[in-house]
Amino acid sequence: MLDYIIVGLGLSGLAFVDKIANENKSYVVFEDFTQKSSRVAGGLCNPLVLKRFTVAWQANEQMKIAVPFYQKIQNKIGKDVVLDLPILRRFNSVEEQNTWFEACDKPILNDFLYPELIRNSNEALDIPFHYGRVKHTRKIDLAILLSSYLEDLDQKGNLIKDSFEHDKLLHHNECVEYKNIKAKHIVFCEGFGVHKNPFFNYLPIYGNKGEYIIIKSERLQLKEILKSSVFIIPVADDLYKVGATYNNKDISDNPTNSAKEELVNKLKKVIKVPFEVVDQVSGIRPAVKDRRPILGTHPSYKNIHILNGMGSRGILAAPVMARALYNHIEKKYQLPVEVSLHRFDKAFELSENK
Template identity: 50%
Template sequence: MKEVDYIIVGCGLASIAFCEELRGNNKTFVVFDNNSQKSSIVAAGLYNPVILKRFSEVWKAKEQLNLAALLYSNIEKELDITVDYKLRILRRFTSIQEQNKWFSASDKPSLEPFLSTQLVKNTNLAIDAPFGFGEVQHAGRLDTETLITNYKQFLKRINCFEEVTFEHQNIKFELGSIHYNGIKSQHIVFAEGFGVKENPYFKTIPLTGSKGEILTIKAPDLKIDYAIKSSVFVIPLGDDLYNVGSTYNNDDKSNTPTESAKEELISKLKTFLKCDFEVVSHIAGVRPTVKDRRPLIGRHPKHNNLYVLNGLGTRGVMIAPYVAKALYNFIEKGELLDAEIDVNRFL
């Protein structure tokens, strides 16, 4: 029988962050993943410390950014890849009133490091922005597909990956440990994203799920090396390619792209993009969202060696390293979880 410290179910952003926490502390583990959950793969990967709809700070933004920068840098060195791209984000203003709200927000101590007080004037004929832009600092884009694809290959090379469906009914609880299909483990961490709805141990957690769809367009005349946030995001990928997103659908829980979402994104894009473009791809995935917009982290109420690491929503790139470390310290060091992310706030 193979013995490990941890079994991890799922291999998205949350799982990868937790794996790195385990590796940094010399813990053994095996990851199970069947590629059924697509939210991390299809994510646009944009990270920023500001909620640009309301000009307010993301929860624990500074702590999240610091941990994320260190984690992704370490992974880039370990795997010899580049996934973290620093990127300016320009928030398009639609009125003088929005400009004034931006400058008022930039005076707040929590937002001062992130919101530039210099108005950025538009000089690009392909963009309609008569009121200019506000610039978000300390932002970027994580290439989530490259990260996850390469990290799975890495796990395979070190014999820590099982590309199969995890069968929850095969868990057997022994004294102080868990047996699962020839593996003895001290703990199981479920990082299944919206797939947790099929998990009999945590299926009742209040994960609502929000389907998001993203287009990739080719726009040779746009020529920008920064992201634009308006009615939709436009994110440069290189070679005149841009991601455009995203939609929010709380009813459809499939990973199938829809024509209605495509039309919605194109319609919103055309409100400020004045050049020709071609849609070259269209993808969809269900984000693991929670009604109070906080992750779901913690221990099962009856089984002390089962844990959940979920509910990262639309900000998985930034928050995954933070909550992975919090869960590890909770399990191994007995540190209390922040009440705002502890799953017991619902259980």
């Protein structure tokens, strides 16, 4: 009998699988490539909310675990996927500059915010009110990281490239059974795919679609990440990711013209040189109204667990949440109430009584 079945290898699945692999647990991973959120993400490892110059929920603490986590995986796969890349925040007004300096004085922020205005020297950019600079941020190349990790799992015989069929899962007292596989536990890390999961689709995880355009511009010559009304993220020679959009009405899979138009219009307000849109990508963020992840054990089945609800900050949250879930399952540690799935037990009871 295996220790674990894991369903889904996005950021959540990766963080949990890596934890159990380090603990020498036996496991198999199912992945069907139906959700793309982690593979198309911008890869920003940034603890700040750059609209308001505040720290995202527990992001400072998460950063201390997340950065070494990705660096360790980088060493394991032998590819440079974690890049030190500062973010330049374009100011829109003198008021914003003042808010930046007020933020610089706060102890929780002063390690991240460089307390000086930076003048723009790149003629391709329109930056009348200068920049602020965010330190210690990273860009993670998630597409390469995830595909290399999957390849490694495949070579070790730990990967099944197939859709997990929930109606074929049997739960016994001491284990679960799926087709011919028995395991002590199953952990669902399906992202927005959870809406097809009859064990957990009572949870209020809604889809928030995000899109990026990929542009080519020889004259832009931007080396840092630029944040204006959109992020401009250097990805390769003369290629940049621009985005992302947020849309909780459209949960279709494919990129849209309206998102492209929105992003092109925003970009034109910041860059003054020609560019060409060469590609567009989209994914659905697994978001929760209270903006907290959801993890824990099913209210009725002690061997069935979930790790989900990472919203727009999966890079920072997933490694910490995976560790908390592992300790909950294996060592019976309590989960923090703000991330426990038991905050939705009322919704579970209602779904049972339908």
